[in-house]
Structures are given as structure tokens and as C-alpha cells.
Amino acid sequence: VTPPPDTDAGILDGELHLPFRRIITGTGRGACADPDEDAVTLGASAALALLERHPDARPAALVLATVTPPYAEGGSVQPLAEILGVQDRVFAVELTSTPRDGLAALRIGGSLAASSSPVLVVAAHRGSGGDAEAGDGAVALLVSGAGGVAGLSAGPARAEEARERWRLPGDASLREGDASAVSGRMEKGVRAVLEQAAGGAGIVALAGLRVAGRVERALGGPGDAVAAHAGALGAAHPLARVLVGLDREQTVIATANGLVEAVGTRPMDGATEVASRARAVLDAGVEADAPARAWAPPEGFAPYQSLSRAWRERGAEFRLEAARCPGCGRVLYPPPAGACPSCAHPGPRAVEHLGRTGKVITETRDHVYPGGAVTGMAVVEMDGGGRFYGQVIPSETVAVGDRVRLVPRVLHCGGGVIQYFWKVSRCP
């Protein structure tokens, strides 16, 4: 694929986020999230790590791609925008139809970046526990209108009616087409795209993992390390392949249900570092026997919720907005309504964000809180001041003195809305 001469779209940086736990699957290892993670928290984890390396980046657009949106209707990109702190200045859009949408998000990001740069592209998948080949993970990319560590070019695309996996309204699970016919149609579609493309190196096919792998082998592709180490990552899969191959010239093709699309990348300075980091994430992890249990709150667990309260307090909740007391200099979280609880200074106080790393000063593992399992609770003295008191992620325990960080998770679904909040996790 030859980049059109009038575009300088490029990838500035990217982050692959995979849960540490890997389940052995029929085709390799599958990354397996905790029960309190979903596409929003996984996507946020990838994007927060990415934005930490680019504190001055102010994304003008946020494109989310996921086939496992937490909200089937009503939007899942808003909580992601809130967590990332871009809620008040971003064009946000989400693509949720097929795994191809990850690559579509990158393509759209490249186009948007030409006028307003950078664009944050996030693709996330929460698939483990369902499809045996599926894993959990997310990719976040910063896309620029003016170069980066890799040049980006949009290749040919098709939209044929060629059903592989789909779901009608009300279907509990996916319907699937006959595998050998799917394979044949897919190969034809991919070959057609390749013929339309002017050239390029490295071939990747995606979606309907096993079939795509066969097609890829038939076309002489490099083999799918993402599938082998993380499982099928849905819409995050094509972007994970983009990232791990970013240090070579490549054409990544995503194909799903007749939607076929090619994106080319060309390495520039810094590409090796980004690709190596992604490959290290792929190779990391610890092998575990069983997927995480499903989160099932017991009957009668119905936390109070108010949508007005949630909106009003979204700064403290999604972004850990705290306040610094001008009297005693303490960081106060949650920000008090009135006077400082330490020195009684009335304020006003400037907003300051609670740090996301700190040290455990006390903790418990609560066996009676009706959260569906033993609930770890910890009090953390945050770096930079202020305290956090909340849950420990379900796959870990912490002890007094441990270095920890706050990670975005689902707390519960009280009142029928997904309540995102921060939980305590040991520093890696």
C-alpha cells in the first residue's frame, strides 16, 4: 500500500494492555480479565498508560471500537472519555459492529487527524468466558496528522454481503456460517483487496480466528502471535497486530462478514521501541487454570444510585478530582463540601488530582460484604498527598506497606447503570 501523497497521518505511540492472567486455550494462551473488567475499563487501562507518556497531548477526538460494549445501546464511549479526562473537549464516537471496526477506527482516526490532531483510538475486547478462543485486552493509539513513529496509509476496502458470525436482535449467542465456505469467501475478499493495493509487505487476516489464520497462512502471512498469546481480541485484534508489527513495513487487513479493509504502516524513528513494548506485553503474564468467575452479586444487593448524583460527582469519581487546602496544604479526597476537615480553612480550593500510586497503610479482606466474593479493602496514602479507601482488585491481596496503584474497574451495577470506580492493585 502506497500512502497517498497528500497525507502525513502517522501513529505517535501505542499501548497494548492485556490482563496478566493467561488461560491455556485450544490455540495457545488467552488473556483473561478479572470479573470486574469490561471493554471500558480495559480500554481505559490502555489509554491511561499511553497518555501518561504524553501528558501534554490533548486529543481532539476519541474513537472507540469494541464488539463487547458494556452498554448494548446508549453509548460506552462516554465513561471512557470521562476517565481519560477528555469529556469536555472531544469528538467521541464508537464502532461496535464487527472486529474489523478496530482497523476502521484507526482509518477514521487517520482521517480526523488531518484536521484536528491528535486522535485517540481505543479498541477493547472482553471476550473470555464466552468463545473458547477469545481473550481480553485493549489497544490505545495516538494518531497524528503529522507523522510519528510510523506512517499510516489507508488501503482499499470492500463491503460485501458475506456473513460469518452475526446476531439478530434477541439472539443470546452468535450464529455462524459454514466454516469451509467462510474460509473460501474470506480468502477471495482478502485477495481482491491485495490486488487492489499497490504493494506492501506483511499480511494479516483477522476475525473468525481459526479461519483467518488459515487464510493468512495461505497468503504467506507472518502468523498471528496475538492470537497465540492473548486469544482473539475482537476489535482490538487488528490494532494489536498493527502494534506488534509496527517496526516493519506491513499491511494489516481486517476482514469480517464481508467488510474487508487494509491499512499500511511504515516504520519511522521510534517504531522499534513501541513494537518491542507491545511484544513484551504479549509475552508477559502468568498462566492460570481457570477463567475468572463471573461477577454475580447475591440477591438483595441493590446499592443506592442516583443519576443526578453520578453526573454531579463524575469528576471525583472518574478522574479522582481532589482539592488542595490553601490553609494546611493537604490534598483532600473526596473534595469536602465545606471547610477543611483538618484545619477548618473555608476555601476556595483549587482542583487537584489525587495521585494514582501510593502505599497501603491498612487493609482487610471482608468475608461478609455482599459483593459476590471476599472483598479486599485498603486505605492508601497516595503519592503527592491525600488518601484513598476502597476495594482491592479481586485477583490480588495487599499488605500494609505495599506499593499500589489505582486502576479503573466496575464496582457494581446498582440502579441498572454500570458504576465505574477505582480499585487498588499492586504495582507491577
Add this chain to the structure above:
Amino acid sequence: MPIAGEVAIVGTAATPFGVLHDRGYLDLLAEAALGAIADAGVEPDAVEAAWLGTAEPTLAGLVGDSGAAVAEAIGFGPRPVSRVSNFCCTGMEAVRAAALDIAAGEHRLVLAVGAEKMRDVTSRGSLLAKTANQTHPTLAKGRSAPGQFALLATRYMHEYEVGIETLARVSVKNHEHALRNPKAHFRSPITLEQVLAAPRVAEPLGTLDCTPTTDGAAAVVLAPVEWARRHAPRYAVIRGFGLAVTDGYFSTFFHEDEDFLGFRATRAAAGTAYRQAGITDPRAQLDVVECHDCFTITEIVNTEDLGLCGRGEGAALLESGATTAGGDIPVNLSGGLQACGHPVGATGARMIAEIVDQVTGRAGERQVAGARTGLAHTLGGPGVISAVAVLSAP
């Protein structure tokens, strides 16, 4: 006039504490209220006003936001009745409100009754469901009452290098004390091994480190000391009454001032009560103490906050035997919350009644010989509210 030195307690009563399937909320309330009035040697008609302490009336299926249950339970005519609530200090708060009523000169004989029916629902459907379902949906979500006090246990054990066995000794001691209290929820001795082997509730605390979920009611009748002197068969004088509220329900654990080694609210409330009562050396001047042992760690830090020993010395005080029956400063001779249980609204009234009975020589097998001055203490929420009353013989 002030409460201290001017307000007397002239009648006391308590129902048995336990899982009382055969009695409803109004039955318990009536038994305690009428018992205290009879104990004061007056007719119900002579009582001019009442204050009700109930923290969670909805657990008993009541509307709950009023004192009307007193009128309903004992036919308490058209008289002023109000309900008060202040976390686990609710029972003490009813007594304090009645004392203020007397001190204001508004009424001469006032009933304070605390009642709580917690076991018409399962124990987990009681306060636990409240903390899980009510209050803020994100901040500190995952907390439970044992989980909050477990944070102190963890920190205390870490800071002072105290073992879990020390905490367990509080439970062993108070269950032993309860053998002499016919109204206690639990009246069986337990061993250190049993406490340590019990299933964990919120680590490091196990089931036998925790107060059970209990039904019960207790009541006292208050009057001016001047009235008591002339009419009461016997009475105790309130020498000091402190109440301190330091923070909200869970927000205190977010504050950097919180050291997880004790409770500022108790230190403040005790400071007020001691100043009013002229107590400068609590261990020497007090003969008997009822304090809020909702969890084993709570009693240890309370003894420090009440000034019975220095900070960090509560474990040593316990292990010295000083707080055991026969010791120089016996704590929770009733069995405390560990063995009596903790019907939230009733507890403070029960403690006041217990100390009044001690300083009037009516504490039965639990009686501390010659006891003249005693203290009752409750702690509310995760330690953000504390009430301390010092009572003595006239």
C-alpha cells in the same frame, strides 16, 4: 441548668437481649419503658415526655421517622415524644436528650427508651444490607461494619506488634463476664482457641471478635436531682455527659489525620465528661466501665481513648487483668456488646442502666463492691461519634 450534677436517673430496666422471635419491636419497647417507669416508683401518667432511640426502625417494618412508637406501645397519651438517632450512640443520645429536657426545666420526669428489633430479618439482612445498599454508591463501597474496624485491627497489630491472640482475649473476657448477666445474648464461656478458630468475618477479625446481631430494649427515667432526693427510692447522678461528632460515615478514613489506632471522637467526648465530672485520673477515680466493644479491637483502643491507660497500652492493660472482673478497673462486666449483642438503639440505654445499677448497688452477681462512680461509652459509625457519661451515687 447544666446536666452534670443536676440530672438524676431514677429508674432503669432492660429486656433480655437475644434473638427474640416471640417479641416484636413494640413489645420490647413497652417492656423496657414500663419497667423503667415502675422501677422509678411512679405511674406512667406521671412521666411527662419521652425520647426514643432507634437507629433502624425499618428493620422492624416501621415507618420509623418519629417517636410515635412510644405512644403506640404504652398508650403514652398526648405528650411530647421524639425519636433521636446518632449511629451506634443512638441509645445514649436518647438519654442525653431526656437529660437536656430535664436540665432545660421543661419537664420533671422524662423517659428515655432505646429499642431495636434487628432479627425480624436475617443477620445479613440487617445492618450489613444497610451498609451495602445504602450510603454512597462508590466512595468506600465494599465497607461493612466489621470491615471498617478490621482496618484498625490490622493497623494496630502492625504498629504495636500485637498478635491476634490479644484481640481474642477481649472476647474471652467479656463472654466470661456475661455468665453473671442473665439478660446477655450469649451466656457460654468460650476459649481463646475457639475465638482464633472461628471463621473470619473481616480479616483479622473472626465471628467471635464481633458483636452478634441482636434484639433488645432498655430504658431509664430521668428527673432533676432535687426531685430524686425527695421522691426516688434510689438514684444515680449524671456527673458528666460528653458527645462528640467528628466526621461523616466513612469520610474519616480518607483523612490523613486518621491514624487507625483509636478514635478522636471518644477522646473529645471523654474530655468533656471528665471535665464536667472533675475526673483527672480515670483509672483511679472510676470503679466500673461499660465501653463499646462492638469488635474486640474496639475495646482495646477505647480503653486508651478513655484514658484508662496511655495510647498503645490497651493490649497490656487487658493482659494485666485490670479490666477483668476483680481487676482494678473492670470493663464490660455485663458481657459488653461481645456477649450482650448490640441492638443499636438499646445499647447506650442498657449501658447507662448497667452503670446506674452498679453505683446504686443493684448489679446482682456483677456488682463491684462499693462501686460509686462508673462510666458508659458508646461509639458510632466507624468511630466518628462518641458519647461518654460519668455517673455516680448521690
